[in-house]
Amino acid sequence: MIPTIKDVARQANVSTATVSLVLQDHRRISHKTKQKVLRVIREMNYRPSKMARGLVMRQTQNIGFILTDNHFLKTEPFYTYIFLGTEFEARGHEYYILLNTIPTVYNDEDCLPRFVKENNVDGIIIAGKVPAEIIACIMPFHIPLVFVDYYPPSGDYFAVLIDNIDGGFKATDHLLSLGHRRIAFIGGDLDHPSIYDRFQGYRNALKKAGIPLDDQIIITSEKATSRESGAHAAKELFCHGKDVTAVFACNDAMAIGAMQYCKFAGILVPQDVSIVGFDDVETDLSEYTPLTTLSVPKIDMGSQATKMMVDILENKIKKPHKVLIPVDLIVRDSTKIRN
């Protein structure tokens, strides 16, 4: 049988109120009683019931986690890592994470995650891009929100974001430092904020190096950011004989696609061309030259988001703000000094 606060109180010869106060480390408890109670608690292996406490405190100690299903199920476990990060961090703060995937396409039926309907969370972490309707549905409930790896088009929010500008800069700067001057950018739709920012970093780095932008070697006509589109972009680049010695791809998939094309076209990486990716998600690619890329600390992002949420819930912070997570350049074999 699981001991209750009453059992502890009886055993320690104090009232339940005292036990409760000890539990909260209240200062108006004498050191002696505190030690006594603590000992009994340990002996009986007592833990306060979340439900009873939640009932009276009017809080669930749960944090919701919302993600569209395609994000969670894609092959690279990007959001899976973020999710895990939230879980790890939540443990230390006595919170539980409640996952709720939502359909990628908006669907007014089950628009509201059930944990908000049931009032079963104190706050919600939203990971990746979600339909604007979902956010609109949740807002009226006045539940604290933290966004991870996504920032809604308008409004002020708490958010944990990748420092994409810095990443783009680091990638480009790395190539510059290797002596490259003709550095191409290949990316998907610039309307996507992450890609746009990575491109900004690229621009900033070139500007700093005093190299003018050359639209000829900036390929942003692809919509997707897949391997296929990476291969396409590379074809565009090399087929027309534009002289480039290095490529910064906006993500690993496109970088790999570019490498696929190079292999096909007999272009050697990194001898003929250096390539840098972004994300550090494409593993097990024994076919290709190991990719120099920017590594995103995914677990850390989840952890930061939870930390931020806990701070909000404990009223430690009130004003919405963004936290930018720095990325690390991982130098592997796909980049080398310019010939």
Next chain:
Amino acid sequence: MIPTIKDVARQANVSTATVSLVLQDHRRISHKTKQKVLRVIREMNYRPSKMARGLVMRQTQNIGFILTDNHFLKTEPFYTYIFLGTEFEARGHEYYILLNTIPTVYNDEDCLPRFVKENNVDGIIIAGKVPAEIIACIMPFHIPLVFVDYYPPSGDYFAVLIDNIDGGFKATDHLLSLGHRRIAFIGGDLDHPSIYDRFQGYRNALKKAGIPLDDQIIITSEKATSRESGAHAAKELFCHGKDVTAVFACNDAMAIGAMQYCKFAGILVPQDVSIVGFDDVETDLSEYTPLTTLSVPKIDMGSQATKMMVDILENKIKKPHKVLIPVDLIVRDSTKIRN
């Protein structure tokens, strides 16, 4: 302000007991009052508090989900899908899934998932192989357990398992039906139950076809089930000129490894040799011939596990038993009729 049962009772001019009974669809409530109460509930948008109900009912309406971290984080989202399946199913039964990853190597510090320490789950689903110590730690708590894709070496448990024997049979039978007679088996450690069972299916199929087993073409000397070991095994097979026209690999990774070796050795798939894998997890392998394999309904497995757990918790089933999930042969391009 969220309405409570009292608000509903007052508004409907009945007692809270009546509202409670209506909520549980108790028959000793007159149709008329029931309708009246139901209307008020709808009007006020009332939902009973999980915590209050849980407190008195002594149940959390939470189901724990345990997984070692390496399982959750491996590149293929195998267990991620299973986890999602449990979530989907849980929704329909008003349960929440609480994830708790545990270190892969046993670590007596945090051996117990916190949701059991805190008594925050009614039952626990355990996915994939976990250290025996963890199970031993949990047993004393008498929490219902359901295993998914793993069955402990000894004892009687509820479990949802892949029908590996059937899968091995289907794989081999497919090759037989294509006219192959010299069918190799490549697998990792036969001590692993899944691999052993897949091998049994292979044996059964050959036996049924009246083909004697040939130890020469059964490669089980590899410990791992990685691409590398698949390539090794294939080398072993083809290097020594053992005549085989088909290979059943115990999983997709080994099958891909075998294909890597074939490519290297100039052996054509499927022209020279047909290959069948197992799991249907290796995607995005544009380099290789699309693999004929056995597809495991991962989401369905999670869903079945939750269903089983809910049945246990509702006392609908009491005797431990296994549910075998059938697998489907997915014929792609890596197999063809024997020349």
Next chain:
DNA sequence: CTGAAAGCGCTAACAT
């Protein structure tokens, strides 16, 4: 510094 008691929202005897 500690205890008694009320009450969080709900269910389940027991009354009526």
Next chain:
DNA sequence: ATGTTAGCGCTTTCAG
């Protein structure tokens, strides 16, 4: 058929 009431395990005034 419905209402009254006593808790479930905990926190929190308010007294002492």
